Amino acid sequence: MAEAVAKLGPEKQAAPKIDEAKLREHEEAASDRATFGFWVYLMTDLLMFSILFAAYSVLHGNTGAGESGRELFSQPVALTETLLLLTSSFTCGIGMYRARQGNKNQVLVWFGMTFLMGLAFLGLEISEFTKFFHEGHTLQSNGFLSSFFVLVGTHGLHITSGLLWMGTTLIVVSVRGLKDSLVRKLSLLSLFWHFLDIVWIFIFTIVYLRALV
């Protein structure tokens, strides 16, 4: 009996070790697949944005009797929005770096900053849109404004959903701590956030700066 126990002992102890390594491998593979799947989503989203950009570049001159972008847009506001998003992209990257180190408080600080800057960006965009609406520049005004509101509004909706995702994930992190599954979630979220930053750069250039050409 004692011999049998001694025989069983090491095997029993060794068994979970093998499983854990296998599990880790399996999890990493699953994580890679999830990342790639998310990447596929981002690329199709990018294609959708490119169609909205194409529509805008065709329609941006069709202002009818209304004002053109040169008269409507405020470039300093657009620059502020750009700097907010760029900086939030940076803090999001640092937050992700801290997440991989497993530093929960730092993750909350850096992602919290990202969240606040995203919120400020959204606030500026909403105030810009309401200003336009009050002045009578709406989706229905002309082809230029239709394509403008759809393009910039779609990006704004992405930012909104990104903020909801970030807010809820951060709450879960603060309550449950930095679990591996949450780090994976944060890594997808940071991909999404950088991606929105890239889309915004083209909105800033093609919509706001181009109005001055």
Added chain:
Amino acid sequence: MKKEHGTIQNYVIGFILSLVFTLIPYYLAVTHTVTGNVLLGTILTFALLQAAVQVFFFLHLGREQSPHWQSKFLAITVGGIFVVTVGTTWIMYHLHENMTPTETELKLAQDEGIGQVGGKATGACVGNSEMHMVVIKNGAVSPYHTDAHRCDTIMFMNEDNVPREIAFGPHENHEPYGGVAALALNSVQEQQTLTLNESGTYMFHDHLHAEVIGDFTVTP
């Protein structure tokens, strides 16, 4: 796996580069240091540089493990985006050029009182305007000179019992005004109205009695 993710240093470099690539095109556009297509080309180049910074420093692409599926997928997507955006812009630009009304079409639209054709103002007069009376009595034009604004109307009234034909420009070498060659006033009390859609000073005379002359000035 670890190599895929950046270092703090990487993020800082990427951040500084992205700020530089934002502020330079902003400065160039706002100050109008360069204009037109040069400016358009410059800001688009900076946008692409900016996107490249984001992709390499923040998304850490190109450092993933073989077989680089993400990079390949991105490359294909960028190709698709190129076809969609450049193709659309190119096709629609030429369509727009070919659909743009020519000078004669604009003229026709203007005469019909159509204010806009293909997003281009025709200069047609739409809406209220002032009317100026020019009376021809006893072979004299009263007033001799009329000052009017563009889109006003001028009314020629014949008070004499002789047929008249109001033509524009000096006698013999007539120049039509606003597409109108002449206005016939065949009997007494007959009147004709003309919309002043071209700016400048114009002479008019009675083609049948060349000594009957007058002029009008149209300011925009």
